[in-house]
Amino acid sequence: MFVLVNLKAYPCDPIEVAEAARDVSEESGVRVAVAPQAAHIDAVAETGVETWAQHVSPVEHGSHTGSTLAEAAADAGAVGTLLNHSENRLKLADVDASLEAAERTDLETIVCANNPDQIAAAAALGPDAVAVEPPELIGTGTPVSQADPDVVTGAVEAAAAVDEDVDVLCGAGISTGDDVVAAGDLGASGVLLASGVAKADDPRAALEDLVEPL
Amino acid sequence: MFVLVNLKAYPCDPIEVAEAARDVSEESGVRVAVAPQAAHIDAVAETGVETWAQHVSPVEHGSHTGSTLAEAAADAGAVGTLLNHSENRLKLADVDASLEAAERTDLETIVCANNPDQIAAAAALGPDAVAVEPPELIGTGTPVSQADPDVVTGAVEAAAAVDEDVDVLCGAGISTGDDVVAAGDLGASGVLLASGVAKADDPRAALEDLVEPL
Amino acid sequence: MFVLVNLKAYPCDPIEVAEAARDVSEESGVRVAVAPQAAHIDAVAETGVETWAQHVSPVEHGSHTGSTLAEAAADAGAVGTLLNHSENRLKLADVDASLEAAERTDLETIVCANNPDQIAAAAALGPDAVAVEPPELIGTGTPVSQADPDVVTGAVEAAAAVDEDVDVLCGAGISTGDDVVAAGDLGASGVLLASGVAKADDPRAALEDLVEPL
Amino acid sequence: MFVLVNLKAYPCDPIEVAEAARDVSEESGVRVAVAPQAAHIDAVAETGVETWAQHVSPVEHGSHTGSTLAEAAADAGAVGTLLNHSENRLKLADVDASLEAAERTDLETIVCANNPDQIAAAAALGPDAVAVEPPELIGTGTPVSQADPDVVTGAVEAAAAVDEDVDVLCGAGISTGDDVVAAGDLGASGVLLASGVAKADDPRAALEDLVEPL
Numbered sequence: 001m002f003v004l005v006n007l008k009a010y011p012c013d014p015i016e017v018a019e020a021a022r023d024v025s026e027e028s029g030v031r032v033a034v035a036p037q038a039a040h041i042d043a044v045a046e047t048g049v050e051t052w053a054q055h056v057s058p059v060e061h062g063s064h065t066g067s068t069l070a071e072a073a074a075d076a077g078a079v080g081t082l083l084n085h086s087e088n089r090l091k092l093a094d095v096d097a098s099l100e101a102a103e104r105t106d107l108e109t110i111v112c113a114n115n116p117d118q119i120a121a122a123a124a125l126g127p128d129a130v131a132v133e134p135p136e137l138i139g140t141g142t143p144v145s146q147a148d149p150d151v152v153t154g155a156v157e158a159a160a161a162v163d164e165d166v167d168v169l170c171g172a173g174i175s176t177g178d179d180v181v182a183a184g185d186l187g188a189s190g191v192l193l194a195s196g197v198a199k200a201d202d203p204r205a206a207l208e209d210l211v212e213p214l
Numbered sequence: 215m216f217v218l219v220n221l222k223a224y225p226c227d228p229i230e231v232a233e234a235a236r237d238v239s240e241e242s243g244v245r246v247a248v249a250p251q252a253a254h255i256d257a258v259a260e261t262g263v264e265t266w267a268q269h270v271s272p273v274e275h276g277s278h279t280g281s282t283l284a285e286a287a288a289d290a291g292a293v294g295t296l297l298n299h300s301e302n303r304l305k306l307a308d309v310d311a312s313l314e315a316a317e318r319t320d321l322e323t324i325v326c327a328n329n330p331d332q333i334a335a336a337a338a339l340g341p342d343a344v345a346v347e348p349p350e351l352i353g354t355g356t357p358v359s360q361a362d363p364d365v366v367t368g369a370v371e372a373a374a375a376v377d378e379d380v381d382v383l384c385g386a387g388i389s390t391g392d393d394v395v396a397a398g399d400l401g402a403s404g405v406l407l408a409s410g411v412a413k414a415d416d417p418r419a420a421l422e423d424l425v426e427p428l
Numbered sequence: 429m430f431v432l433v434n435l436k437a438y439p440c441d442p443i444e445v446a447e448a449a450r451d452v453s454e455e456s457g458v459r460v461a462v463a464p465q466a467a468h469i470d471a472v473a474e475t476g477v478e479t480w481a482q483h484v485s486p487v488e489h490g491s492h493t494g495s496t497l498a499e500a501a502a503d504a505g506a507v508g509t510l511l512n513h514s515e516n517r518l519k520l521a522d523v524d525a526s527l528e529a530a531e532r533t534d535l536e537t538i539v540c541a542n543n544p545d546q547i548a549a550a551a552a553l554g555p556d557a558v559a560v561e562p563p564e565l566i567g568t569g570t571p572v573s574q575a576d577p578d579v580v581t582g583a584v585e586a587a588a589a590v591d592e593d594v595d596v597l598c599g600a601g602i603s604t605g606d607d608v609v610a611a612g613d614l615g616a617s618g619v620l621l622a623s624g625v626a627k628a629d630d631p632r633a634a635l636e637d638l639v640e641p642l
Numbered sequence: 643m644f645v646l647v648n649l650k651a652y653p654c655d656p657i658e659v660a661e662a663a664r665d666v667s668e669e670s671g672v673r674v675a676v677a678p679q680a681a682h683i684d685a686v687a688e689t690g691v692e693t694w695a696q697h698v699s700p701v702e703h704g705s706h707t708g709s710t711l712a713e714a715a716a717d718a719g720a721v722g723t724l725l726n727h728s729e730n731r732l733k734l735a736d737v738d739a740s741l742e743a744a745e746r747t748d749l750e751t752i753v754c755a756n757n758p759d760q761i762a763a764a765a766a767l768g769p770d771a772v773a774v775e776p777p778e779l780i781g782t783g784t785p786v787s788q789a790d791p792d793v794v795t796g797a798v799e800a801a802a803a804v805d806e807d808v809d810v811l812c813g814a815g816i817s818t819g820d821d822v823v824a825a826g827d828l829g830a831s832g833v834l835l836a837s838g839v840a841k842a843d844d845p846r847a848a849l850e851d852l853v854e855p856l
Contacts, residue, residue, distance in 0.1 A: 252496060279622075299494060
């Protein structure tokens, strides 16, 4: 299982979470990565944790003020990027162009989507992985694997029907190791997490709990 | 072959084009529809021509000022809608929600896209049809069937791989009957047209030329 | 006082509201207008009521699929347009371009904004009027003139400091004649209404109540 | 005069430009700052040059994946931010909210706009400065101070009419010291530059030339 911790714009210390994620990953052997603000990629990557961007823009080098250039994210230390998160929905053509930008710079890619139909659409664009996150469950603390297991199995089937090589992650409401196990049992090869770790009083303990049953 | 004339925001007389399309369709037996500005759907539909919306918003009834509600378009006489035209690109989640809005109101749907990958993604969302229009050819007068036949056959294959029931149209640069025939030979079941008819000195003659070889 | 009834995407009968607004306006001498969906402008204008668009796009004639062309709205019978409603926020540059489009077609303009600073900004772009609508009060039934009178007087002062010729309307939560009178007492020269009329069981009675104390 | 070098998404070495800007600023006494990609703010700020963000998002701490949080930009070393650049146009309400975010984190602010009307609107929102950049001149090498001096003096007058404390910069096509002097003569207190430095074979020489006549 791959555990990706999305720090969003939370008021956490990204270095503290990054160091915890690095240590927990090393100790448990579970793959754990952290996706900080673009301005923190550099500092987070220096901790040695696997570092992801939260987004890259659908652009190449050029006149694009305020963009998040894939090359800059990679240069600062990112090795992957989320795309089309429900808090950052992209145009269909821009998901395609951002995937091209990520591929150009060897960033691994996860395209988020709301439901199995959109997962199939995302998978058709050729990312490394897709992630299904029902928007209504994000931040609720009720895990998608429990609240809506059919959306996870539906996403796994929908992606496989389009491209068997595309991994499927799930997210929304996941905060315990049991949630991660349940996600894996439904066919997911990883989970997206955010507040469960980033807003925890003790991010390290939260991460240890997450990987413990794996 | 289905010929859909997109009037965009062109300075044409929508009623003149509508009446010509109606007559040419009746005389030739070729299916011809017209997609006017939302504010003209009513008047265009009254001519008896098959009338399409250029877009419907990804919303239901509610507090959505400035939206193009599918129910209002249908109520005014539209029987179908374009979605995600390259001049009106939508978020992936909004293509999905606009399709749901169209289905709710029995509007037929064509989702536009740039290339075979995006066509596969669009097809995965379950529209009635998809249309491939390479943006760089729109308005050029060089037909896609001649300038880039591979993008048409690629789109036909990409859509079929995802869902065999989704028709494929093509657009960009089409202005003559030979272009329409060539599109059909490449596997398209229809064409999107715009300036070739809407900006013609004589729209009726342009339409007659288009359907003549069919 | 000017009473503008925004029908948004509500499931009302636009003709019923339009006829009621026309009659109430004629009987009371109060200026009342209705802003329907673009696809309903034609039918609403035919009732004889003053008809507004909910939005026009920042474009001229040309290749703009899915736009709401000012010329088409005017052609269908609109004499004015809302712009930048909180449910349809525009880029600063697009407010400017939409105002230009409206001016080109002799549409009267009201630019909406959230607070006095944004009202000053909107006024600087030269519309006929601005409207302050605190988003948190929209649809609440609690009138802005009562819940937050300072935002109305602040908007009146902010607009006057930039351009004394720009009228100020207010909206959000207005549903009774007393609310309209209170808005006028705070310096507003009109009100924006929506659900209070459009979702009323009896729109005509709701409108009669609104204009009664004027 | 304030010289702000916007690195956009150019394929330059941000550290090389930053070091050159730092040295030229120290040697000449002219204020020079550099605005890199968000992912490069950290490394650029470490050179000691004054560092700006190209954009900050209209958000506070919270669930905002892919945003550019003002706190993160400030934390990484930015002391100011551009907003509403013509390559990153914002909604009017978002210019307001991004200014609030910048103020919250003590970032100095420059709001860009196309023309004097929009400059007045931007000034009404209370930034530290505004910058007029006619989009049609960006990247042309023809300086705005020469191609369209009226837009600069018009912007200076428009901003002063709204708020005398708001500085006015200008941009588009500026690449030589004479251009900077001409901008100052028209009333600008600074200039925005991009390709003239970022794409120069020798950024240091380009900067030295720029500040030489000051």
